[in-house]
Amino acid sequence: MYVVTLFGNSLLLFIILTEQSLHEPMYLFMSMLVAADLLLSTTTVPKMLAIFWFRAGEISFAACLTQMFFIHVSFMAESAILLAMAFDRYVAICDPLRYTILLTKSVIGKMGLAVVTRSFCTIFPLVFLVKRLNFCRTNLLPHNYCDYMAMARLACDDITVHVWYGVAVAIFIISLDAVLIAVSYGLILRAVFRLPSKDARLKALHTCSSHVCVILMFYVSSVFSSLAHQFRNIIPGYIVNLLANFYVLIPPMLNPIVYGVTTKEVLKRVINVFYRCWSRSSMPS
Template identity: 60%
Template sequence: MTQANLTIFHPAVFVLLGIPGLEAYHTWLSIPFCLMYITAVLGNSLLMVVIITERSLHEPMYFFLSMLAMTDIMLSTTTVPKALAIFWLHSHDIVFDACVTQVFFVHMIFVGESAILLAMAFDRFVAIRAPLRYTAVLTWPVVRRIALGIVTRSFCIIFPVIFLLKRLPFCQTNIVPHSYCEHIGVARLACADITVNVWYGFSVPIVMVTLDVILIAVSYSLILRAVFCLPSQDARHKALSTCGSHLCVILMFYVPSFFTLLTHRFGRNIPRHVHILLANLYVVVPPMLNPIVYGVKTKQIRENVAHQFYEIKAWCCASPLG
């Protein structure tokens, strides 16, 4: 009888609450989030411009780095502007199709960025283990096929999520206790069995990302073994410095992402607003820090960024308005 009285509906809009429990601090939270978002977009855009315009950086390593910068911009832009609209304008509504689209891009970018980090690890593996064969192994046709494989794999893994959400009936509420749409968070609002959603949404992407982590770990164990076999201390230092920035980015991506996923899945005693706050930090902090890490640790990028600023300064001084 209870189920017979439920009204099945397909919501035209969902209502995003922001960070439940911290509504009184939304305005204050919006300030660091906005600054981090601007830094992420400007930093990654500058990184892409430097890589595109500087011919000496037209190498596979920097091509994958530009892909990483693009995914960082997409990840933060997919989520942060809506969160800021909630914090500043109390714009809580999001249409159902836009919510599903946001789910798709958030999860696709997560899987894609993991694959990009794996491609970067493979690049460093070839560069250090077989430097004389580097240009023969990582030719531009091979690099383009790797990039196409990354996009295709990410799309094929996450695309079924759209149908898994669209098939669900909703009968109770359309309120999402989050600042952006997330697959399981939306699926839990349905009045139907979501076992398939939970199994696919949690297991399949995590299995693929875990496989990436294992392959990255194997690559770097072989890299470190090769580095410590080098006869020269200078050669060892140079090899380690080229991998240092990549290792920092790997840790910044995987540690908070797995921590967020595991606490969301198993951390029943952790308050909800902590989960949501961590999820918001995850989509903006690594994209903000990645270009800073590469700018500080990679000499070629650091020099070219300084050169770009010097040219801008010279142009401003030479202009009539200057």
Template identity: 85%
Template sequence: MPADNHTLFDPVTYILTGIPGTEESHDWMSIPFCLMYVATLFGNSLLLFIILTEQSLHEPMYLFVSMLAAADLLLSTTTVPKMLALFWFRAGEISFAGCLTQMFFIHVSFTAESAILLAMAFDRYVAICDPLRYTTVLTKSVIGKMGLAIVTRSFCIIFPLIFLVKRLNFCRTNLLPHNYCDYMGVARLACDDVTVNVWYGVAVAMLASGLDAVLIAVSYGLILRAVFRLPSKDARLKALRTCGSHVCVILMFYMPSFFSYFAHQFGHIIPGYILILLANLYVLIPPMLNPIVYAVTTKEILKRVINLFYRCCSRSSLLS
């Protein structure tokens, strides 16, 4: 039950209320959420399976794609099953520890994806601007160290959020107007001053995702300069095509972030359910579309996807 507004309490459980103002539509909303989650699981699992089992795809670009697929699976699996339980069974209760755990993995996944996109931009920069050194610069050992650095950075940046929330005293309510545990959503339920929480959240956004976005933009500025110096039009088009899928994924990842940021700046004139829906874009849209983009725009991956389905269909016809 919600706690009294003037009484301090230790939040044993929170109650996720879903998207405010849309409670009567939760059953219908669960359908696209479920379909997107199934597509996310299938697409990213298939992508991981193909890259890990095909020796010819053990190259830097595809290894980074597999890292992105793993981060997408973690992000969506951390959030969507609880959303569906809320929509289908009205099971909105979540323990305080469970809420902190979900919040931690959501933000770790998001921070890791931003760093992976930066690593992929560096991969494209070396491939186009210094192709002769590509295999010597981006060895499997270097890629492994980059992956470890991405995980370590994400953990070190997000772990303090847990202590910043645990130090707060809660006295308002344990009703959380969201369909997953968001850092600032939980912090705003406290009766303490949350200025430190707000500024740390801003610092994380600026120094992690914001800095990554700037470095990605610089990388592509250098890539474009190198591409337009190529002598032939065909060479320029070929070089740009190798970056097409990565650019699409970057836009799908950062655009919801910018939309959500500006929406919160004008939160007093934008309905609450719009803000929640924009927040859901983080955990639903990019993880679902990323494997589709890479399967459609990358010939090597598309070829192996088709071959895999052909082998599966051949085996099923032989068994029947």
């Protein structure tokens, strides 16, 4: 899964960055999502493999904090990027005449900077909150990566502040992103079904299909993981771990496949890359 994730996301990022014709808002946001997926996978999976293959089940506190920070930063960034992509599709379908005016490269760059800034400013306080805790009981994490609440629950101190901070982030940031995405697609559907031609409606819906698949994979996997943590007292630990691993493994692996299959422009460039590689390898020396 990690090899597929690295290869698929790296190939997609390479194609978007090198193909001048793909330097459009939709594909630039796609490249941001790919970068977040690569960060999430590279932060978590190598340590998982070390645990499974070499029984390297130890990690220093500083390394665990670092892993926790990048896991949650990439998660926050993906949520914000999906919202930006929903806005991109809204403008493209509901206000196409102003698409190039509203979504210039400068605006996209500022949106990317806002994504990074929001993610950093939201997650950085967690590092200080965890560093202030006293750990006097077990130091065994119940997961194969360093999750914020899993670390906080190992402490001997009162973690009420940590719980409420996590709830506030979930409600005011992640849930707000999901609501705004739903509103965007509600407006998109209203605009699509007002189109006079069936072919135009199908074409408009097709442009959103890949994004909808990615949104569902991201939010469904994260919701199931969160629910498993909430009911960890009645759900077997291996089920909780399996669901917790879903959102760091499945979306990063499947996202480039979804975009490659459902986006005609990307699929054509991928085929061209493989064709050029095959042509060079089959040329006589």
